[in-house]
Amino acid sequence: MRFIGRKNDDQDSDRDQRPDDDNDPIGMGEVVPLHREPVRTDADATDADDSRPRVQDVIARPAPAAESVAPADYDVDPDEDDEEGAEVRPVPVDPVPGSVPGLFPWDRTDERRAPIPLWVSDAATRKAAVRWVGDMAKHKAKFHAVRTPLYAGRVAVRVPRGGARVLRDYTRWVTDAETRPLRAEAVRKADAVEHMKLAQKTAERQKARLAISGVLAVPVLAGLAVVVFAAPVPVAVLLAVGAASWLGVRGGTEDTPLFGRAVVSGKVPELTSDMIIRALGSLNNSLLNNAVKSGRGITFPAPITREGPGWRADIDLPHGVTANDIMEKRSALASALRRPLGCVWPEPDPNQHEGRLVLWVGDKDMAQSRAAAWPLARKGKADLFEPFAFATDQRGRTVSLLLMFANMLIGAMPRYGKTFALRVIALAAALDPLVRLYVYELKGTGDLASIEDSCHRYHSGPAETEDLEATMAGLREIANVELSRRAKVIKSLPKDKCPENKVTPELAANKSLGLFPILLMIDECQELFKSDEFGAEAAELCEKIIKRGPALGIILVLATQKPDSKSLPTAISSNMGIRFCLRVMDQTANDMVLGTSTYKAGIRATEFKAKDKGIGILLGHGDSHQTVRSYYIDGPAAEAIGKRAHQLREKAGTLSGQATGETPQTATGPRYSLLDDIAAVLAPGADKVWSETICDRLADLRPDVYRGWDATGLSNALKPHGITTGQVWLTDATGKGANRRGFTRADLDKARRAAGQAKKTTKPVTDSDGEMGEEESA
């Protein structure tokens, strides 16, 4: 039993020396923890208040017999404590023996080991095994096929020697050569009787063997004659090759076998409990050191087994040491185990206590292990309401991602796999025909072009003004229009159809509601955020989407190669739900992508090396972070998947926007400006107007652009132009006065003048429906 509070000094020192002695910490037989009941000393008697039980007054003494501990002893009545003359009565604090769960086997929470080995039950491990056998067979066939001429040469050289050996062995057999030493020994001992016995036996054997040879010679010679004179040439050649090979093998020496070895045994050292304990003891952790020294405190709740291409050990660390403590020292652990860093993966077990460590040690460095094929690469659809395969973990198991109701940030230094990771997400979303795709790639290399013809909006460009404007158009369309439209639709739905006030698969599938999931993806988003012209507005719009989008079925995925506060506003980095950080150089970048203090907590993408392409830390998708490698989908594979996605959408009738051939209104497309359009529909002489009136008139003016706009959307669209809407008193057509949201002509004129000054020459602008035009000088 254990104590709460303080024991006497002797006990403490003893306990220090024996940290794991559960049963007898002070060497006095079983001890129970005790509260001090009213202690009747003279000093206490003078001050009744001091006699109340206090935690630091806990004492210990030999345990009473278990049965003498009545449950009533657990109730300590504080009033009783105050009674003068009460006896010192120890009160156990541990539960009554027998009341603890675990007394009966069915009360225990023992983990059951899987009856079927993992390589049979786990599809990934099974696939890895089958793949290994196939690969090995292929490799051996290729290895020996290439060496065939060499083997033929060796056979030719060895056939005479092989023939001579066969002849020698035959002669030895016929002449009973193996008994020759016995006969010689009999001669040496001058044992005539023994010699005669042996000689007679030998003569009999020789006779019998010659007879056998004579009988066998007939079919052998006949067969030989048939092969030479009558057998078809291929059969004769095959038999000749077989015989020559046999003689060649017989003619070889042990040092130079006929066939070379196709595989040099690269034995991976086994992982043993001794190795693990020694390694844990070298991590400079005093609790671990004590446990290693005393030989107690580190236990293995399950045998060390093979799991996937590596070894798995489940370890219960000493009390007070957490799995996180070990993860922080992964590199020291790898050094202690004498394995490359990319092979050593300590992790917590989310289903167990904090001190349970799962240590997986791979046979190969993660970066060198073979990349698995993406499960959706050849067939299948995706459903963004369900997790889709995004990556594999160190053990080759699929790691799935549920993007619905979340946002995602991907960050890394250049050339470490951001775009490849984005490609997996983009292709998965493209394979869900319900999802509307807005894809902006500001590197300009067309890395995501494979899904262009499935996208509602797609733009790829080297972050020039027009590329940023195209991206802003998409952002405005979603943040200023879609968000409020969707919120209205959801609000108007009956409770039984939308109980959680968020988009459900059923609502998304109902085309008339327009609540299809939207995936907005911006690669190299730092280009947008650091732009003087668009940065602030982009940050504001993204924040809006991040906060309100998930419930409304809108998913924002951002990728950046420059995770610093200027290139990635904190309001955005701190609100992203899912994060994937590939290799970064420093703590700041690490914490920007993965979240504040993650570096300190030992979650470090800085530890990846130059070879760790596509490998990163994924956080926010499950209970704990994971090191994963995104699926590798190269250009041609992406093209093929993109084509399939387009066909799926065509069949489902969900192609829209640019995918249907609609030309986005770019800088060279139709030219118009929101401010000019408002000026055009504002009644002459009116010095103020309601937003809803302007929305109706704008929809009449350009239905393709302004249809569906409401007062909120208009306010959002006007904000970047410096116009704030507010309550405006006007009378309606019936002459009834009312206060509604609107703005003044003075504000409109001011904004148009400002726009004119900012752009003396005409310059492309985007409106809030994502269409682009040109704003002219006022």
Ligand SMILES: Nc1ncnc2c1ncn2[C@@H]1O[C@H](COP(=O)(O)OP(=O)(O)OP(=O)(O)O)[C@@H](O)[C@H]1O
């Ligand atoms: N999952 C992966 N497995 C193996 N290699 C990968 C993986 N992902 C990326 N790579 C390799 O890394 C290289 C760079 O990838 P990618 O183009 O995605 O980098 P990036 O971070 O987007 O670069 P940039 O910052 O220049 O945009 C690729 O050419 C590819 O060879």
